Amino acid sequence: MDGFEIHDLRFAGYLLGNAPLEELGSGFRWIEGPVWMGDADCLLFQDLPRNRTMRWIEGQGFSVYRSPSNYANGQTRDRQGRLIACSHRDRCLTRTEPDGRVTTLVTHHAGKRLNSPNDVVVKSDGSIWFSDPVYGIANDYEGGRQTSEQPPALYRLDPDSGEVRIASGDFDGPNGLAFSPDERRLYVAETGDQTKPDPRQVIRVFDVAADGTLANGSDFYKIAPGYCDGMRIDEDGNIWSSAADGVHCISPEGRLLGKILIPYRVSNLTFGGPAKNRLFIGGSHTLYSIFLNRRGVQWP
Numbered sequence: 001m002d003g004f005e006i007h008d009l010r011f012a013g014y015l016l017g018n019a020p021l022e023e024l025g026s027g028f029r030w031i032e033g034p035v036w037m038g039d040a041d042c043l044l045f046q047d048l049p050r051n052r053t054m055r056w057i058e059g060q061g062f063s064v065y066r067s068p069s070n071y072a073n074g075q076t077r078d079r080q081g082r083l084i085a086c087s088h089r090d091r092c093l094t095r096t097e098p099d100g101r102v103t104t105l106v107t108h109h110a111g112k113r114l115n116s117p118n119d120v121v122v123k124s125d126g127s128i129w130f131s132d133p134v135y136g137i138a139n140d141y142e143g144g145r146q147t148s149e150q151p152p153a154l155y156r157l158d159p160d161s162g163e164v165r166i167a168s169g170d171f172d173g174p175n176g177l178a179f180s181p182d183e184r185r186l187y188v189a190e191t192g193d194q195t196k197p198d199p200r201q202v203i204r205v206f207d208v209a210a211d212g213t214l215a216n217g218s219d220f221y222k223i224a225p226g227y228c229d230g231m232r233i234d235e236d237g238n239i240w241s242s243a244a245d246g247v248h249c250i251s252p253e254g255r256l257l258g259k260i261l262i263p264y265r266v267s268n269l270t271f272g273g274p275a276k277n278r279l280f281i282g283g284s285h286t287l288y289s290i291f292l293n294r295r296g297v298q299w300p
Helices: 009-014
Strands: 004-006 022-025 031-037 042-047 052-057 061-066 072-077 083-087 092-096 102-106 120-122 128-132 153-157 164-168 174-179 185-190 202-208 214-221 231-233 239-243 246-250 256-261 266-272 278-283 286-291
Touching: 004 009, 009 256, 031 072, 031 083, 031 266, 031 278, 031 286, 042 072, 042 278, 072 120, 083 120, 102 153, 120 174, 128 174, 153 174, 164 214, 174 231, 174 239, 185 231, 231 266, 239 266, 246 266, 246 278
Parallel strands: none
Antiparallel strands: 004 256, 022 286, 031 042, 042 052, 052 061, 072 083, 083 092, 092 102, 120 128, 128 153, 153 164, 174 185, 185 202, 202 214, 231 239, 239 246, 246 256, 266 278, 278 286
């Protein structure tokens, strides 16, 4: 099939012959943090270097949802439907309340400022997990150059107590993250120290204990070409990862099933639509979507 690479026949079953890749719009600088807002029937995403959060509605097109966004990057929704977002400029996590107020959730760990929270997911117990590399404060393009006060890390935030702790400090550049459907595994993109000539870039996986601790961290899959920036999980536990040539679909066993080829480097993606069977893809400066015979993970 044109526009796809099929490495396993299972992937052919995920594609719909009459549902091509659609270009929804272009002219952005770098798309990040797509999240589906089902109750509003819209997609939110970041036009990150322009410091604004955009909104897309079928049949109505694009509008500005929030400007300035304080250089927000990854975002998700908590179990109450509130928007949780990572801010590069303010080096924090925020939550948008139902009345529109913005609450700052966390800015520091162990008395030192966070670096630049990058991506975030919420577990069914309400805990908020986020990555904190230095990318957003390394230059003036995506937030503004600032001084790092602590090493990159992966964090877990308890929204009730406010306790924030390091879930794993064994990262050079933690990035996108996603839980398996049963939440027993956590996948995290290691995009490495990009000041080095050969940074470590691999999807890692951890076992998740009932108390929220991580164990048995190991390398799960290496994307090529490029690396995993963001990822999402479907109902069967397949990982849909960004890559330099599009989107790669990887089985829970670590086997490449197939690719959706995109002409630009993909940053991040998310499932959306009423049935969660529409994959929205940020390809550099262009937003794409494709309907699949597959749904994004359905949380309990």
